[in-house]
Amino acid sequence: MxxxxxxxxxxxxxxxxVPxxxxxxxxxxxxxxxSLVYSQSEIxxxxxxxxxxxxxxxxxxxxxxxxxxxxxxxxxxxSQLVAELRAPKYGQYYIYFSNQVKKSxxxxxxxADEHEVVKEVLELYADFLAVNPGLFSLGITGCMLSGARDTWEERAMGRxxxxxxxxxxxxxxxxxxxxxxxxxxxxxxxTELTLRMQSDAALWQFGRNQDVPPLLMILDRRDDPVTPLLNQWTYQSMVHELLGIYNNRVDLSNIPDTSSGRRQEKDELKEVSQNLVLLTEEFQKHTQENKKIESIEDMKAFIERYPKFKQMSGNVVKHVTVFGEIVRRINLNDLYSSSEIEQNLACQNVEHAQALEDVRSVIDNNKATDLDRLRVALLYALRFERNSSASIPALVDLLNRRGxxxxxxxxxxxxxxxxxxxxRASDVFGNKSIISFTKKALKGLKGVDNxxxxxxxxxxxxxxxLMKNxxxxxxxxxxxxxxxxxxQDIILFVVGGVTYEEAVAVDKFSRATPGNPRILLGGTNIHNTFSFLEEVEKSMYGPRNSIFVERKLRGAAPPKTEVIKYKSTDNQSSQLT
Incomplete structure (x- = not known):
């Protein structure tokens, strides 16, 4: 899949x-x-x-x-196509719609086809963003009708x-x-998808039926608000969280000069570092080969290899720049400290008093960004929602004083x-039942690798x-x-959006499960913390308050200039291509 x-x-x-x-x-x-699946030079x-x-x-x-x-x-x-056909600019037209087209x-x-230039009209079902082979998005932000709890916004539902x-x-x-x-x-x-399949049954017949049909599991982002609030530590997730990936492109225009010689990364960055070293070594190998131009044949061979050589050179420079900027921001904003506290709030049976002290330490940390301060405060609010000692008003006051x-x-x-x-139907903090609490306590006693x-x-x-029935x-x-x-085929779709970290987790699960079930992950959007907070804001307040969360945190709108294309070959977010 x-x-x-x-x-x-x-x-x-x-x-x-079309010849x-x-x-x-x-x-x-x-x-x-x-643009997600083909480069301009390829097409x-x-x-x-x-x-x-x-x-x-x-x-x-x-x-x-x-x-x-x-x-x-x-x-x-x-409407634009009707205007085009009334005054055609080309000799023949072959029209391909990305989804089902209405009879009207x-x-x-x-x-409109008065000049009889239309030769073919077909439906090809490519009406989604294919981000990775095992990950897709619909690019929808704001699924829920504002002010109406648990109700779809009509246009979002249709889309x-x-x-x-x-x-x-x-x-x-x-x-x-x-x-x-x-x-x-x-x-x-x-319900709506089931009705669509029933109303157009012929379209959904694909020859021989599988012995076991695929399963579509539809989940809700609100069952797990924790994952998009955490700093993540795999490459693609970190790039999206710290720099932002927009349609598989990363804007590097505001990044200061970075050095590829940094060696301050910790264990969780080693895999990315090792992949980057391998990519650099491969580039150096090709560089050495291209130095050996001693004959006309060598020159011809170099000319044939030059486009690939130039592309590889660009890839190395881009990834070294991106990785250098990630490491710079980790150290500049003391993300190791805040991330440890985030993980403890999400995963450990931490006492309330200690948790509150940890959250205050991040808010008071002059290196922390406003996003880091808000992130730990939100995790605290979710974790200790029903704790009689919870100090939400005190944190609100502290955040206000930090500006x-x-x-x-x-x-x-x-x-x-x-x-x-x-x-939430889920028990994401392991505090709704004795069984969940015991599992978390045992995990804490055993310790964690990272x-x-x-x-x-x-x-x-x-x-x-699901796999254990x-x-x-x-x-x-x-x-x-x-x-x-x-x-054997599972499609997970999350209303309210997914994260790159979840794509990695799904891929690991598939590889570790006997029989290696094929699992595809999709969502209405792909979130970092910025976009998740925007989802929350739109759901609670609606379009009247539609100022980008990212603008409020960074003082500028999300980048519109798409400069660097980030292309992943699989669900492993540490992959460098």
Missing amino acids: NVVKAVRDYVEKMVKD GMKAVILDRFTTQYL LQKEVYVIDKLENAGRAAMQHLKAVIYVRPSEESV QLEQLAE AVEGLSAALLSLRRRPVIRYAKMSNLAKGLA VHPDLVAILSVITRYAGADV IFTQHEPYLVEVLDS KLKDQQFPWATPSMRERP
Whole structure:
């Protein structure tokens, strides 16, 4: 179940099925989809003369070219396509929609095609962001209707059904569906997706049925608010948390000069360091080979190798720069200290008095950022929500005195309404039952290999119970007819967003489980702490308060310039490519 390959195969089909020189025309959605799986240089090697946007009305007319149109069947894109067909700029049009198109939309296109330039119209189900082979996102922020607890925002709901169904269709999977019972968001999505599969049954028939059908498990982010609030210590997670990954691109424009000679990283960074060393050594090996140019044949060989050599050189420089900046920020902001406290709040049976003292120490730490201060305060509020000695007002006062933005401090007061103990079905802190408490105590007695990576996302617990056939129907009911066989293909979808750390955890679980079940992780969004807090803010206050959380914390809007492409070849977030 490789979503990157699925989207690449669709793109390959589009450009191969249209012979000769062509223009590829995209909308603002499909531009993101394509750029995640294909580089511009790759697509231009497929007899593609030009790549442009459908919204660009000033495109030059090129009647000698064929147009490959790849757009989402949104009202906006269909309207632009109607205008395009009434005054065609290309000789022939091959239209590929990224999802199911309405009959009324096809009628609009037919009426507009007065010049009879449309040669083909097809549906190709690539209507999602294929981030890694085992990870996809729908790019939705703000799933919940503000002020209405546990109710979908209508447009977000429609988009979630469309995007998730496209991901399943691209993989040719018709799943049985389970969902988190306490979440009306999960139940609503499961119900709507089931109705869609039933209403268009022919579309969901993929030849021979599997002996054991795939399982789609729909979870709710609110069952685990802890994971997106923690500093993470794998490469892709750290890049997203500290620098931000936007459509697999990292903006390095504001990074000061960094030295690749730093040796201050601790054990949890060794794997990344080792991969970086291997990448550098491979580059040095190629450098030495290219120095041996002693004949015409050597010169020809170098010219043939030069594009790959130049790309490798760029990759080394980029990753050394990124890694250097990560290490600089870790030391500048004393992240080792704050991260240890975060992990203790999340995983250990820490006494309230000690926890409060630890949280205050981070807030008072002059090296800590406002995000670090808010992060530990939120973890404290969630952890000790029902403790009679909890000192939330005192922490609010302390954060105010440190100058944290008032709107962000306000999140401390609503985080328990968003994902508190009464909302969560999960026992993420191990304090809801004697069994959970005992397990956590035993884990504390045994000790942990690494204090910075001791936390395990809640969805791993769900997967473990599922594979052991211990997942209770009362907690995770079926939206389709049930099955008792252990599934080999599992799609986990999290309403409210996932994290890169969870992608790593899912991959590790799959590798460690007998039979190596194929597990695909998806979510409405891919979170770092910034985006998760924005999700909370929008859910609680709505669009009227739609100032980016990141702007409030950093004093600037999220970067719009996408400079460096970050490409991961698998779910292992420490991978350097």
